[in-house]
Amino acid sequence: MIKIGICGYGNLAKGVESAVMHNEDMELVAVFTRRNPSDVKIATKNAAVYSMDDIAKFKDKIDVMVLCGGSATDLPAQTPELAKMFNVVDSFDTHAKIYEHFQNVEEAARNARKIAIISTGWDPGMFSLNRLIMESILPMGNDYTFWGKGVSQGHSDAIRRIEGVVDARQYTVPVEEALRSVRNAENPELTTRQKHTRECYVVVEDPSMNERVEKEIKEMPNYFADYDTTVNFISLDELKKNHNAIPHGGFVIRTGKTGVNLDTNHVIEYSLKLESNPEFTGSVLTAYARAAYNLNKRHECGCRTVFDIAPRDLSNKTYEDLLKHKL
Amino acid sequence: MIKIGICGYGNLAKGVESAVMHNEDMELVAVFTRRNPSDVKIATKNAAVYSMDDIAKFKDKIDVMVLCGGSATDLPAQTPELAKMFNVVDSFDTHAKIYEHFQNVEEAARNARKIAIISTGWDPGMFSLNRLIMESILPMGNDYTFWGKGVSQGHSDAIRRIEGVVDARQYTVPVEEALRSVRNAENPELTTRQKHTRECYVVVEDPSMNERVEKEIKEMPNYFADYDTTVNFISLDELKKNHNAIPHGGFVIRTGKTGVNLDTNHVIEYSLKLESNPEFTGSVLTAYARAAYNLNKRHECGCRTVFDIAPRDLSNKTYEDLLKHKL
Numbered sequence: 001m002i003k004i005g006i007c008g009y010g011n012l013a014k015g016v017e018s019a020v021m022h023n024e025d026m027e028l029v030a031v032f033t034r035r036n037p038s039d040v041k042i043a044t045k046n047a048a049v050y051s052m053d054d055i056a057k058f059k060d061k062i063d064v065m066v067l068c069g070g071s072a073t074d075l076p077a078q079t080p081e082l083a084k085m086f087n088v089v090d091s092f093d094t095h096a097k098i099y100e101h102f103q104n105v106e107e108a109a110r111n112a113r114k115i116a117i118i119s120t121g122w123d124p125g126m127f128s129l130n131r132l133i134m135e136s137i138l139p140m141g142n143d144y145t146f147w148g149k150g151v152s153q154g155h156s157d158a159i160r161r162i163e164g165v166v167d168a169r170q171y172t173v174p175v176e177e178a179l180r181s182v183r184n185a186e187n188p189e190l191t192t193r194q195k196h197t198r199e200c201y202v203v204v205e206d207p208s209m210n211e212r213v214e215k216e217i218k219e220m221p222n223y224f225a226d227y228d229t230t231v232n233f234i235s236l237d238e239l240k241k242n243h244n245a246i247p248h249g250g251f252v253i254r255t256g257k258t259g260v261n262l263d264t265n266h267v268i269e270y271s272l273k274l275e276s277n278p279e280f281t282g283s284v285l286t287a288y289a290r291a292a293y294n295l296n297k298r299h300e301c302g303c304r305t306v307f308d309i310a311p312r313d314l315s316n317k318t319y320e321d322l323l324k325h326k327l
Numbered sequence: 328m329i330k331i332g333i334c335g336y337g338n339l340a341k342g343v344e345s346a347v348m349h350n351e352d353m354e355l356v357a358v359f360t361r362r363n364p365s366d367v368k369i370a371t372k373n374a375a376v377y378s379m380d381d382i383a384k385f386k387d388k389i390d391v392m393v394l395c396g397g398s399a400t401d402l403p404a405q406t407p408e409l410a411k412m413f414n415v416v417d418s419f420d421t422h423a424k425i426y427e428h429f430q431n432v433e434e435a436a437r438n439a440r441k442i443a444i445i446s447t448g449w450d451p452g453m454f455s456l457n458r459l460i461m462e463s464i465l466p467m468g469n470d471y472t473f474w475g476k477g478v479s480q481g482h483s484d485a486i487r488r489i490e491g492v493v494d495a496r497q498y499t500v501p502v503e504e505a506l507r508s509v510r511n512a513e514n515p516e517l518t519t520r521q522k523h524t525r526e527c528y529v530v531v532e533d534p535s536m537n538e539r540v541e542k543e544i545k546e547m548p549n550y551f552a553d554y555d556t557t558v559n560f561i562s563l564d565e566l567k568k569n570h571n572a573i574p575h576g577g578f579v580i581r582t583g584k585t586g587v588n589l590d591t592n593h594v595i596e597y598s599l600k601l602e603s604n605p606e607f608t609g610s611v612l613t614a615y616a617r618a619a620y621n622l623n624k625r626h627e628c629g630c631r632t633v634f635d636i637a638p639r640d641l642s643n644k645t646y647e648d649l650l651k652h653k654l
Contacts, residue, residue: 018587022467043587074476099650118492119654126464128654129638130597135653136641137453137607138612140349172372183600239536258606260370266607267600270457274512274593279585280464287463311456314463322634323426326462327455 002026002293005062005086007055007078009033011041011246012091013068015042015282023286025316029062030250041116060084064105064289067091068282083109083116083303087292091283095254098124099304106158106303115296117304119290121149121273121281123250129306130270138256138266144182146174146195150248158223159200160218166203166236173197174251185255185265186269191226197231201226201243203236248277287314329359329620331354331613334382334405336367338573339418340395342609344370344597351612352643356389384598386412390623391616394418395609399488403428410436410443411629414614414619418448425451425632433630444631447615448608449599450474450577456633457579457597465583465593471509473501473522477575478605485550486527489543493530493563500524506530510580512592518553525556528570530563575604604645614641 004020009031018057020028028047033040037049050058055065065086069075075092082088083105092101098119109116119125123145131143152172159168167277178195181188188194204213214231217224249272258264274280288306291313295304315322331347333340336358347355348371355374358369364376377385383393392413395403403421408555410432410610425446436443446452450472458470465480479499486495508515515521529542541558544551561569576599585591601607615633618640622631642649 003336015585018585021587052540080550095654098654099647102650113335124654126460127461127594132638132642132653133453133456133614134648136638136643137610195386221609222478230408256610257344258342258349258603258610261347262349264602264606267598268453269600271596272593273596276585276593277590279591280593283464283583283585287460292464305650305654307429307646308637311459311463312634315459318462319634320426322459323429323632326459327422327425327451327632327634 002013002064002269002290003029003061005029005055005058005065006031006051006068006288007065007082008074009035009049010040010319011278012282012285013066014043015276015279016066016068016285017282018279019283020101023290025290026286030058035067035323053080056085056122062086064089065290066289068285076104079116079118080104080108083114083206083295084112085145087115087296089120089292091125091281091285092119093121095124096296098313102303102305111303112298113301114189115292115301115304117292117306117309118286119305121284122274125281125284125306126272127250127252127270130268131254134252134254134268134270136254138254138258140150140258140262140266141254141256141266142187142251144190144195144256145252148174148248148249150194150250150274151243151246153246154285155198155200155223159202159217160203162213164205164213166205168200168202168241169239170201171199179251179253182253182255183267183269185267187255190295191228191278196227198227200231201234201239204233205238207233218282223250225291236260246277247275248280249273288315329389329617330381331616332356332359332385332392333359333377334392334409335395335396335401336362336369336376337395337602338605339609339612340393341370342603342606343393343395343612344609345606346610347371347436350617352644353617357385363615368597374545381410382409386399389413391416391619393612393616394588395612400409400432405433406443406445407431407435410441411439412441414442415621416444416447416616416619418452418608418612419446420448420451422451429630429632434553437629440626440628442551442619443629444615444633444636445519446632449601452608452633453599454579454597457595458581459581459634461579461581461595461597462629465585465595467589468581468583468593469514470579471517471583472577473506474577475499476503476525477577477601478570478573480573482525482527482550485547486529486544491532491540492534493532494566495527495529496566497528498526500526506578506580507581509582510594510596511579512594514582520554523554525551525554526557527556527563528566529558530566532559534560573604574602576600582650617641617643
């Protein structure tokens, strides 16, 4: 059994916990929290909750620590720190800072002879893997990534910060016409506005605020100004009833040309339709936790990404079984 | 530059040749044929054609030999034999015999300190990779593989063997209703007949044969008897005009459940739409030829499959570039 620890206990951690439950070669040993451990109720019967301060005591009791903190402040500090004691897996998703994060984690993990797999999940993660493999197979071509339809936590939070907003949910929606053009190998050059629209469901303190709030949303730089944005004002009841789930998904599509004169077209498409973003992301982290375990068992160490992991190391089946039934 | 050799010169080999042309880190050195070399015209200016009998002379002149023979008789003999001299890549696709093939090649490659990557292409190959990764992420679920719409060479050949048939083309077509049900996470149990239909375009010597030929096709065991088959009789001109290409493609779809009570649904889908099956397959073999080169440069040896290859080894970009732009 692979002994798993979980660091942090939000939505993602709950997704990891339930994934571990359904992977028969794994068991959850402990959850670590910054809150008062007795305030945190987990779903796993044979695991316990401990204070983050006690994590070092579990150095020899946990095979892989799955880090479920946020990318803004938690993971940049936690991943290198915990890689000094544990094999770790994280879902660091600030694309622009992955290289820097990699270098910090690499040094810590290598010195400790541990494996750290960073930036797993679906984007970065499964989508990255597909972008890389597709490009390697069809070097003469273009790839496109579309997200949605799904809830963007970052954009929902941005709306919530506006004065007078009680709660909000923002859906990122790929533009059908853009998807169609890409799939037809038309190789369009798409602006930000042409790829996605943003649909907002907003609860305000008072209807008199509607006009101002809508304007503030639509003009918000980086988040909304470059998109066609729709704002719908709804009641708190309606938000809770119809917008409580955290679905997401998206598409990676590569169109490429082959042949001596590059006159043959191919389309490769990878898509996800997820009812729960954190549960799916948690499932990906769990599979990479197995890979971290497998690599470290072979005495490998250092920082890895999804690009380094052979598919075989994600599976709990024997190689013979895989060759006979999956190849 | 990675020096590539090609063994055999049919449609697949031509696909590999044109792929090598468009991969700037590779060059084609030589094509080996069982025919008279002077009868074989290739598209690459700076490469030459040699007799298969002379292949051993190139032992130190070629980094990876890409084997483009058939799975029935060529590859079972060629891959283990040539793995004694070269790093090799093949597209052995008789699913039921892959494990046996693996064992034969493993011994030869290991003794010679070479890398052999077998059963690459798209199925086995990209589809296998996706089946494995999807299952590892969502262990509680089902996967489905659909092929088409595309030309099946084996089924076209089977029709051509019927008396009175001049030429034929057989398309495998996935059943839309089955695809829809799978994508809706209905987890249907599908019979052979419910998954694919078979469309045949047949040229006969004389229209009086139509009835007999249609009956023979539809009742042919293994190939057609278990499917809903449509037979269209057309002229040789029409066949050449409208059915000359070798398109193919297909879908791998996994639906899986997550959550403590397994009540959350997810759908992962990977699909290919290929205007030319051999050109795409050749492109996959070429990317795996790069991986074979990379592995052997690190002094690895033995037989590998797509399950063993880290995505990074398929790419000609630096790891820093990949982390910064593809992750």
